[in-house]
Amino acid sequence: MAHGQVTVFPQPWTVQARGLTKAYGYQWALRGIDLELRRGSSLALFGPNGSGKTTLIKVLVTLARPTGGEALIEGHDIRRDAQAVRRAVGVVGHEPWLYEDLTVQENLHFYGRMYGVSDLPRRALAVLEQVGMDPYAQFPVRSLSHGMRRRVALARAFLHRPRVLLLDEPEAGLDQEALALLERALAQARMDGMSVLIATHDLAWGLALAERAVVLHRGRIAYDSGGTRLDAAALAATYRRVTEAAP
Amino acid sequence: MTAILGKVGAIVWKDVLAELRTKDIVLSVGVFAVLVIIVFNFAFQPGAQGIGAVAPGALWVAVVFAGVLGMNRAFVLEKERGTLPGLLLCPVPREAIFAGKMAASLLFMLLVEAAVVPLFGVFLGLPLFPPALVPIVLLATLGFAAAGTLFSAVAASSRSRELMLPILLLPVLVPVILSAVGASAAVFAGEPFGEYRTWVQVLIGFDVVYLVLSAWVFEYVVQE
Numbered sequence: 001m002a003h004g005q006v007t008v009f010p011q012p013w014t015v016q017a018r019g020l021t022k023a024y025g026y027q028w029a030l031r032g033i034d035l036e037l038r039r040g041s042s043l044a045l046f047g048p049n050g051s052g053k054t055t056l057i058k059v060l061v062t063l064a065r066p067t068g069g070e071a072l073i074e075g076h077d078i079r080r081d082a083q084a085v086r087r088a089v090g091v092v093g094h095e096p097w098l099y100e101d102l103t104v105q106e107n108l109h110f111y112g113r114m115y116g117v118s119d120l121p122r123r124a125l126a127v128l129e130q131v132g133m134d135p136y137a138q139f140p141v142r143s144l145s146h147g148m149r150r151r152v153a154l155a156r157a158f159l160h161r162p163r164v165l166l167l168d169e170p171e172a173g174l175d176q177e178a179l180a181l182l183e184r185a186l187a188q189a190r191m192d193g194m195s196v197l198i199a200t201h202d203l204a205w206g207l208a209l210a211e212r213a214v215v216l217h218r219g220r221i222a223y224d225s226g227g228t229r230l231d232a233a234a235l236a237a238t239y240r241r242v243t244e245a246a247p
Numbered sequence: 248m249t250a251i252l253g254k255v256g257a258i259v260w261k262d263v264l265a266e267l268r269t270k271d272i273v274l275s276v277g278v279f280a281v282l283v284i285i286v287f288n289f290a291f292q293p294g295a296q297g298i299g300a301v302a303p304g305a306l307w308v309a310v311v312f313a314g315v316l317g318m319n320r321a322f323v324l325e326k327e328r329g330t331l332p333g334l335l336l337c338p339v340p341r342e343a344i345f346a347g348k349m350a351a352s353l354l355f356m357l358l359v360e361a362a363v364v365p366l367f368g369v370f371l372g373l374p375l376f377p378p379a380l381v382p383i384v385l386l387a388t389l390g391f392a393a394a395g396t397l398f399s400a401v402a403a404s405s406r407s408r409e410l411m412l413p414i415l416l417l418p419v420l421v422p423v424i425l426s427a428v429g430a431s432a433a434v435f436a437g438e439p440f441g442e443y444r445t446w447v448q449v450l451i452g453f454d455v456v457y458l459v460l461s462a463w464v465f466e467y468v469v470q471e
Contacts, residue, residue: 063332064471087338097333101265113257114337116250140268156333 014039014164014195015060019069022055022219029055031219032069039163042186042196044206046235047216048243053199054094056216057166060197061089074163087115090162090194092170096153100142104133104152107141108159115160127155130188132181146173154185164195171205183209203239204232217243254339258347263354271324272317272355280313280363288370302371303431307424309363311391314356315413318395321352322403331403331469341466345396349461352399353392360384379434386450387427390457394419397461400468423457426450 015037022030030052037043047053058064060071062082070077076084098107108124117123128134131151141149150173157165165186171179186196186209200206207213213235215223222242230238266272287305291298325331334344364384368375395416402411426449433443440447 058471061336063335083338083340086336089336091336093332095329095332097330097336099261099265099330100328101268102261106261106264110257110261111333111337114254114334114339116338 012038013072014041014074015071015197017060017069017071020056020059020066020071021068022052022059022064023067028219030059030066033216033219033221035214035221037164037195037197039195040190040193041212042190042198042210043212043214044210045197045199045214045216046201046203046206046239047199047222050218051216051243052219053216054168055219057091057093057168057197057199061091061166062086087160088163090157090160090165092150092153092157092165092167094168094172096141096149097156098141098149098152101140103138103140104128104144105137107152108156111156112159117160123159124155127158128152130158130185131155132178147175147178150174151178151181154182158185158189162194164197165189167196167198169200170198171200171202203235207232207235215239215242217245251340251343254337254343255347255350258334258344259351259354262348262351266351266355272320273358275320276313276317276355277359277362279316280309280359281366283309283312284363284367284370291371298371299373299435300432302367302373303428303435305371306364306367306431307387307428309367310356310360310388311417311420311424313359313363314388314391314395315416317355317359318352318392318399318416319402319409319412321348321396321399323399323408326403326408335469341469342462344469345462345465348399349392349396352396353388356388356392357385360388373435377434379440380431383427383430383434383447383450386447386454387423390423390450390454391420393454393457393461394423397457397465397468400465404468422449422453426453 013036015035017033017035020030020033021028033056045053045056055064059066060073060078062078062085066078073085074088076088078085099110102110105124108127109120112120112124125134125137128137131154133148133151133155136144136148141152144152150170154170170182174182189196196210198206198210207230213225213230214221215238223238291301322331325334364380365375367373398412398416401415402408405411426446430443430446430450
């Protein structure tokens with residue numbers, strides 16, 4: 001190695017959060033989250049309503065500013081380098097974030113232009129094929145069912161080839177066929193090297209998709225399976241134990 | 248810079264396309280402005296002596312009230328239809344999002360004004376669209392769109408959105424409205440530019456202040 005040359009090893013973490021807190025007024029939604037997600041791995045985030053799952057995703061993707069603590073996404077600070085974080089993440093929220101008066105294709109073209117996606121028409125078609133929505137490209141979003149909108153939302157999240165996928169209850173309102181498509185799309189994303197974080201209420205489904213389970217309760221991590229593989233029954237028992245415990 | 252302008256253009260394209268399909272903003276704002284002008288037409292005798300003194304005020308009342316109606320749709324629609332987080336997640340500076348939304352609102356308002364101002368002239372027996380009025384309308388609408396877009400984002404986060412926007416926006420717009428009325432009165436009276444130069448300078452000054460402050464504050468308004 002030449003003198004002064006530095007070898008940079010790729011950072012193994014795609015998500016690193018330390019002491020992350022978020023308060024809405026006097027209400028604490030997150031009370032000190034320490035979480036690390038290895039690049040290319042997957043994590044299922046469980047927790048009852050109001051446990052902080054959605055807030056954690058919002059904070060990690062820069063939609064909400066943390067009250068305290070710090071977090072890095074793909075090495076980018078969520079406070080100081082928000083644009084780089086936004087470029088690195090693909091997000092599916094509770095709402096599909098699609099413009100109803102525009103067609104499916106126009107929606108993807110709009111988001112593609114905003115993300116600076118190259119070869120946009122071809123890429124938009126490819127992600128629509130991935131979620132089985134290519135026959136509906138010219139349909140206005142307002143004419144689509146809830147499940148179809150969720151699938152287009154997934155296509156929107158894939159569009160700019162993100163490094164990390166953060167999905168907030170992506171299975172909500174999907175029929176069996178759409179669910180199978182979602183699972184295939186997520187498996188493909190994993191094969192493409194993406195990291196995946198899924199927030200869900202469905203323990204068995206989340207466990208089947210992710211190699212690690214984390215349970216949030218009242219804004220804290222109440223359980224982290226780490227490298228331990230759990231079956232659905234063991235996770236259900238653990239989930240009951242930690243979420244029924246006193247704060 | 249070209250890339251940022253491209254993203255501003257994408258937002259304008261998206262808003263214009265949605266508006267072409269629904270005609271939500273232009274129709275409601277245009278109809279409201281025409282209704283206000285018709286009311287003024289009954290209140291004042293067209294072509295009467297002294298009409299030039301009250302007409303500019305009436306014109307800008309119509310434009311401002313109709314504009315508030317349109318501004319209510321700028322961010323409230325994004326909020327109500329749940330598309331705002333998707334827009335805010337795009338890897339572009341917040342200023343670009345502000346500029347895109349503002350440019351679209353500016354375009355819709357100018358479109359309505361292009362129809363309303365001559366109509367106003369017809370009803371009140373004034374010149375249809377004196378060329379000297381063009382820069383005044385442009386400058387006043389720019390200031391209105393800058394402050395209006397910011398306060399539309401503020402109002403979108405509050406519960407009583409429709410009520411909140413005029414309460415917040417109208418006091419801030421007083422200098423722009425006063426200058427626009429003053430300059431328009433001089434134009435309708437056929438006075439030379441030197442007579443209303445100060446009003447135009449005030450308009451330019453407030454446009455710059457509104458543009459800079461609104462673009463700067465916008466980030467804090469949309470952040471949870």
